[in-house]
Amino acid sequence: MKPQIIDPRYVNRVDRNPSYRVDFWTDQSVSEEWKLSQVTDIAEVLLWANEHSAGRTFVIYAEFPYENGHGMIRLLGNEPPGV
Known part of the structure; x- marks a missing residue:
C-alpha cells in the first residue's frame, strides 16, 4: 500500500x-x-x-459506464485462482 495526500479537486x-x-x-x-x-x-x-452467500465466497465490484460499454472496479474479495 502507498498512501498519499491528494487534492480533492482532481476528480471531475x-x-x-x-x-x-x-x-x-x-x-x-x-x-x-x-x-x-x-x-x-x-x-x-x-x-x-x-x-x-449460502456459504459461498463472493467478490463485490462497482460498475461504471465508459465509451465501449461497462467496466468494473473490485471493491472486496478475490476471484478464485485461474479465473
Missing part, C-alpha cells in the same frame, strides 16, 4: 448512485453473478451479499 465526476455486481463462487469455475442497483451504499451491498 462523481456517480452518486452506482450499480454494484456481486459474484458468488461455489468453486474455482462456477459462479453466479448479480447486479444490484438503487443501492444506498456499499454497506447495504455487503449485507445483501452476506445474507445471500
Whole structure:
C-alpha cells in the first residue's frame, strides 16, 4: 500500500448512485453473478451479499459506464485462482 495526500479537486465526476455486481463462487469455475442497483451504499451491498452467500465466497465490484460499454472496479474479495 502507498498512501498519499491528494487534492480533492482532481476528480471531475462523481456517480452518486452506482450499480454494484456481486459474484458468488461455489468453486474455482462456477459462479453466479448479480447486479444490484438503487443501492444506498456499499454497506447495504455487503449485507445483501452476506445474507445471500449460502456459504459461498463472493467478490463485490462497482460498475461504471465508459465509451465501449461497462467496466468494473473490485471493491472486496478475490476471484478464485485461474479465473
